Amino acid sequence: MSLSWKERAFLALLGAATASGLTVLILILVEASSVLLPADTKFGIVFDAGSSHTSLFLYQWQADKKNNSGVISQALACRVEGPGISSYTSDPTQAGESLKGCLGEALGLIPKAQHPDTATFLGATAGMRLLSQKNGSLARDILAAVTRVLSQSPVDFWGAEILTGQDEGSFAWITINYALGRLVKYSSSGEWIQPAEWAPVGVLDMGGASTQISFVPMAPILDQSTQTTFRLYGRNYSVYTHSYLCYGRDAALGRLLAALVQQSGPQRPVHHPCYHSGYQVVLPPAALHGSSCIPSSAVLEPPRNLTVLGTGNPAACLAAIRALFNFSSCAGQRECAFNGVYQPPLRGRFYAFSDFYHTFSFLNLTSRQPLGTVNTTIWEFCQRPWRLVEASYPGQERWLCSFCAAGLYVLTLLQGYGFSADTWPSIDFEEQAGGVDIGWTLGYMLNLTGMIPAEAPAPGRAQSYGVWTAGVVFLVLTIGTVLGAGAVQLLWPQE
Known part of the structure; x- marks a missing residue:
């Protein structure tokens, strides 16, 4: 049919x-071919526990590393509320509790499944270095408190420790040179490559309690204690770095005040040449008793309030600041900075950040002005009466009185490092480099990724x-x- x-x-x-x-x-x-799918993104958290405050930085990178080092970007910067952890001597447990807010913010940006694999580290710098020298037991209690909090969080906590000044300076060197594309950069062909012409940048860091200088000198480093070596992206690096404890901004200005107290005598008001004329303040005993950088001979017994009167004399201020340095110890020595410390001749460009930048940014001196202009600007600011300064900067009274001293201190320190009118233009005063915050934390995470196993890209199929x-x-x-x-x-x- x-x-x-x-x-x-x-x-x-x-x-x-x-x-x-x-x-x-x-x-x-039949026609499908094997391909490698992109590796997962990894995350890392670093707490920078400085002398005046703590900050959290969250970093991310692809798990298939470049020459055993991750290519890292910054995903979050969070300032922890409250002072630095070294201030919690009366209640160490609060040092740990203070970290929870920023930690929670960071965890909110990381997929929950990756929380247990997120390497987390806390590094304490000069504030805790000083506390450890003064009272090791208290320093251990504070580290134990932050360790307890971070160990109980869902991250992979690697530990909390006090960094050496050399670590702080050398990791900051890594941060800036990575951020500027001096270690590795993204090519027009879409690949990460090492730059053909390598011109490393030196770094100048100033915190509240210490200051660091780090750079790659032209000749071999003669003092091995000042040398740090790295291997990043398949290349070896040898960096000179030195940290000066008690030469950070807050510590130096505290030592300056103590020296002026000794000169004034125990009963009379302190005439401060770095404070503006017409400025007067009564300081509590903690202004001298609270710092390990101030010698015991300068501490008043019994403790009493200090009456401080500003005189607005930049010449006398500069003389008092220079007395904090021992420049004569380097007389006749080419490779010496101050206090008898070995330093090779300066080389190349330098990035000055942290309190270097904050001080000169306030004084509007971050545009590569000549050294003569910088000097003139600071002296004119120091000579302005306090009533005019107050009127010009409303809402900034807390730190306003210190910028004259800080400006002259920065000048003295940089000249102590060897910068002159000729080399002054080689300094860039910056807060960021390549869109990331400058500091030791990114450099630490870059170095740390060399210890985190790389993950191979996942196999897949495609046409x-x-x-x-x-x-x-x-x-x-x-x-x-x-x-x-x-x-x-x-x-x-x-x-």
């Missing part, structure tokens, strides 16, 4: 659908564009013929 037209149409469409479907299946199974297009066409044809066959079966009238 012969087939009806309806049956013939139905079988033809069904056959076409079957052939098209088999073609799609063959394209998927070429032409095969993929053909597969889509045949898939659409299959669906169309199946729908057509169904329509024939349902809608074609019976013969």
